[in-house]
Amino acid sequence: MAGECVAEGPDLKEMGEEELWDLINDNRHRICLGVRPCTLIPYLRQARVLTEMDEDEILSCHNLTNRSMRTSYMLDLLRTQGRNGAVALLESLMIHYPTLYTQVTGRKPSTEPSKFSGLIKYSELTEYLVRAVTGMQKELQEARCEAGRMKARCTTLESEIRQLMEQEEKSRCLHSENEHIRRHLCSLQREVTKLKDEKCDLYMRYTAAIEEKSAVNMRLHDLNLQVYQLQTELQKASTENEYQKRQSLRCASTPATPQLQDEVRSLRCQLAKAEKLNPACQDILAQDLAEAIGSQVELAEQLRCYRGENEQLVREKQELLDQKECLSLQVKQLTLDCNLHQQKSTLIQIQMREVQTERDLAYLSRDEAQAMIARILAEKDTLRSQLVEIQERVFNLQGKHSPREERQSSDEREDGWESRRSSCEESSFPNRRRLCRMDAINPMTSCHSEYEDTAANSIRSRNAEPPSPESIRRREEVLYADSSLETAESDSILEDFVFLPSVGSEDKQTPRLSSSKYTSADRTSAPPFLMRSRPKAIRVNGRVLTISFQGEALLSQLTVLGGNKTGVFVHQVTEGSAANTVGISPGAQIVEVKYQQNKKALRMVLEDSTLEEAVWALSQITGLCHLSLRPKQDDYKLLLQLLQNNETSSGDSFYVRVNMTLPAGPSGTLTVSCNDILHVTNTRPAGIEDSWHASQVHPCQLLDLQSGTVPNYYRAQGLLIRAIEEMSFQIKKSKKAGRVVAQNQQKAVRIVSTGRLGRNRLWVSVEDEQTKSPESGDASAPRSCVTLMPYSLVTPHYPPVCRPVLLLPTVLGRMLDKKLGGWQGFQLCDPEALSSSDHAARLQRSEILEECDQGRNCYTLQSVEKIVAKGIHCVLPLGLDCVRRLHRADIFPIIIFIRQSARSARKLRSKLQRHGQSEEQLLACSRSEEPLLDKLPCLYHSVASDSWCDQTSLLTSLRTIIWEEQKKIVWVEPDLW
Template identity: 30%
Template sequence: MAGGVDLSGKELNDLDEEELWELINNHRDKITLGVKPCMLTAYLRQACVLSDLDEEEILHCPKNINRCMRTGYMLDILKTRGKNGAIAFLESLMIHFPKLYTQVTGKEPTMEHSSGVMKHSELTEYLVKAMTEMQQVQSQEKSKALLMENRCFQLEAELTEAKRRVEELGNLDAEFKRLQREFNLRYQELLRVKDEKCNLCMRYTSAVEESSLMASRCRDLQLESESEFERKKSVDLRRRSEAVELKEEIESLNHKLLQFDPAREDILVQNLVEEQDSKLELMEQIQSLREEAEKAMCERDEHFEEKEALLLECQKLRLDCEMYQEKTAAFQVQLRELQKERDQAYLARDEAQSGISQSLSEKDSMRLQVMELQGQIFELRKQATQMKGQMERQERPILILPNILGHLLNERLQEYQEFQLCQSELLSDSEFAERLKLGDILGVKERQNTYNCYTKQAVEAIMEKNAHCLLEVELDCVRRMHKAEIFPIIIFIVTSEKSARKLRKKLQKQGSSEEHLLECYKAAETLLDKLPCLTRTISSETWSDMESLISCVKAAVAKEQKKIVWIEQDLR
């Protein structure tokens, strides 16, 4: 009779659903206090009574703040699975908590399971193979991720180069805009110069025409003045000759007057006066003609001066025109250079934009690949977490190196509830040979008349108490423990002369010395690389005395207990 349910002569499969859950509920307090859900979920998932989502909710739901609440929540979920949930739960208790199974059912645990689940050894072998395959896949994925990361770095470098080219392109674009503005200004100036050139050409043409008119006018005036001067000169000569003739005639008349009578003299005097008056008129005409000639000469000189000024202005206009022609030619050369630079800037901008587009498309595709790899890595981590939950059944044993330092620490660690020192067994020769064949012998402490051995049963007894087993064995015993499916946490404490001096008194009480400790440290250090598993190293700089060293060891044990166990593939 177990908790009100009669199990005499009955198997668990013979009970109905209500009887099974009544049996479990009658011992619910013991179950919630003594069971760790993380040790049962792997088996329950394998029995198909829990899903991955159920396991994650049981172990990580924020509402379940302690282990008892998680266990109760797991029982509530299993109850919805009916009879199969109850049977699978009781079988998981039989595997991981045999004493509690006996208290609940009143039966001794057996290795025959009714749910068709793999045995413990088969499950361990399957998990080791699965972990090895997953390790290989993860290594391949890491290689792919490394390649993708290198490609990302390369793309980032190309993107940086593209950004630099974009910046250069921006500078070129700004320079192009500046050149374009300058080109427009120069072009406007060129148009203005062309207009000025046209105006100058028109002015030059009009000036040349005016100069030609002035030259012809000057020639006409010169000819006219010369002809007038000749005419006046001829008139003057003629009048002079007439005056001489008149003078001669007057003299002849005066001579005749001496010979004629007075009446005739009056007539001659009168004629003489008339002749004098006409002479005065002629003299006045000559004077006016001279004045006109002088005026014509002044006008001719003025026309000559005006002609010289026009010729100088024409020469100046010709020089200005040549200068503007040279300036126009220089503007055209600069314009062609600006057009060439503009075309080159356009071409460089198009090439840079094409390169940037290609780099961005490649980076987008690489991002997609990285996201896919991250998703695969996430799945692998999820699988690793699930496998880790399967492997975390019991607290792992602890081996501290070097052995002398491990002995000192074990004396202190066993004072804590979660640590317990492994006790050796005395075996005779026949017992030792028989137990060795069975694989029960993990290590031999010393041999006198009998064998003082550390056995598999002694280690498992401590592990079943959910405590860390403190071992004091040599490193060559690690492979034996792995073959016995016992995977210890190996902690290697780096030891120097300075750190050894800190433990001088402790060593002397043990009957050892600093030199002996350093020799053991060097011997253990040479054997570390030959171990088939990973080790945890504690630096000598992280502790100053025994208390701080114990704190470091406890922290290292807590971290290593949470990790997945990695072993060599050829152990079996």
């Protein structure tokens, strides 16, 4: 009908190519909006203006996201066919879109065969129309059958919907009961927390009471001793008093005995009678009296002697009794003193154990602080190198855009700059040394003065800090370059560099990850050993002796043991071998090795390498080699003693994060899941090839749990590649079959790669002595590569304060941040208003976490530190970009990702509408941010989409998750990008 309203247009047969395409381009927008390419393509294929490849490109190209773009691209392809393409397009419009044909050409659609184009014969056109009608009839019949099936399906679905509604009612009741139980559980948890606090207070009171009781007992013991001494003195005084009384009574009664008085009276009577008798009787009586008196005197004298002896015996007895009492008193006092000393020794031992525990914690804190200093220095070195490159680009741009009359002066300035910057073009200037921190001001300083004036050169930086480990390594390379290999045996180098303790040999908590692709010496390509993102400074604690000899089949000449924790030592030397001839003996630590391969002088540092890496490195030697050894007999004997006592199986010790799921296998293979933490203790277990001995780590303590074997780095990398291929095949198969993969399925693979750098930092460091460029062991290996990592080296951290909280996806996180920030123990981070100068200064110091849309308002690092200093959780309304900035400041946030599905998004429909968001935006944000979580250098917690029913239950579960995550150890891996 529309064609009747339009005036008759020009004859298309008479129009030329440009006129036809001008006519089509004038109506291009109308054609793109109203035409389906899949409808016109069969006719255009019949007219031979489009090929099968063009059809696939139009319908299957991922860049063409909608129908209008596909139609426009089809018009572009037809334009390349000239007039035939335009005529075929108009004829297809006349057949399938007659109204649009009338609007474009101004002519009524004709039912007669094409007479002006000659592209399709009448018979071919009739055949095409018959096929089209037949196809439409088949489609109509199929549509009717499909409608019948859909009707039956609708009936069954209605019944299922009724059942689901009943089940939903039951589930709603169950959810309400579950919510009631959860609230009750939360209340119980709060009560348990209160009880724990009360228990802690009671324990403190009990401890104070015990201390008071101990003090009272000590005082009571002293008082008992004093009372006992007073009782002893009182008893002694009473005994002496009683003895004195008896002596006084005895002395008073001795001269007045009755017998003597009677004898005296009788003698007096006899004397009186004798006076009356005759003289002869008197003489006899006098003589008898004299004899009686003499005998009496003798008896008195004997009695007096006996009394003296008796008194002496009594005194001796009393003295013995006093000595006995004194000795018993001393025995009791010594017994009490012995008990007191035992108690004191017990308390001292307990205090010593507490002091040892505090000392270990202090050592651990010191090691963490030293690791932080080393990381800060590494970042500063990286920033300095980036600054050099940026300044070089600025000078180049200034040289290109400057006027011709100033080109000569600018070239002179560029030449002056190139003389001061680091030698990045080593192919053009092979003799120019790389820019060091000490040469940034005075590049003319010689290597010798640089080494002798270490203290002076170390303070040339802007800040007063010790030299970085990279600077120390470069200084040692200069020393090695100056010393000749021929006189190395006689002239040992005394390494007395200023050294950071953070990378010292005592740092046992900083592991080093390594792996070996190969275990035999006949394999020439280098394995992807795991190493630090930055080479450690060489720890030199004594004299290093470099020995040159023929190292053909070096592993048959000597055997090694040890690892990254203890160092690699020479264990046995074969008698009569070249190593034995030059004087290599057991107990020497292998510091580094130099050798030639493919006419290149290569160098590998083995001071902190694992046993597997050291064995692989020594197996690469095929000729003259130079071993740098350090005698460390004490450490070697200690390692042998530990191995003999079965306290350790090797000298390896480091922690890794697993990036894939490994099922259980034969002979004690450990079952691990993606993102598990393992403690590797032996990289070459006895009797097991291509495997490591490792243990699972407790999430909250640095304790080893179940142990077993896992594939080494090279074999695990092959399993990772195979798992990725199987996953891609399953995804393609599920897409073809129309199935959808479950979102809450456990992650099986975490894609982590090393980045496209000139040197792969996860491969063994083999440095070319001529060009000083690290290679991967294979001279033909490309300089730019991406390596998949089955294991990532991690380091434990123990945050002393409450960790910040980051909720993802960001659309949902913005909704929950205010709710979470209003709880006790949580506070929402607020932006700060900064001036332009302050903003630029903080941006240069990387203290701005994220910028707001409103002027100069920014979320800064200082605002987070203020909230964390209060001992509460800081709720971060930020994105994933803030995680690495917080890690640089030793702040490790709790990252919680809430998975989303269409069903879970419907639960938040009202909340999303209130915040101006939609369900599609929430799902799109979740799909875009979930792949970025694997790029983070730390672990995160994932919440399943079906584990919560509404916003209240989600917030309750989030609080429980935060409480659990706060107790865990934070494992951080080096940032490889």
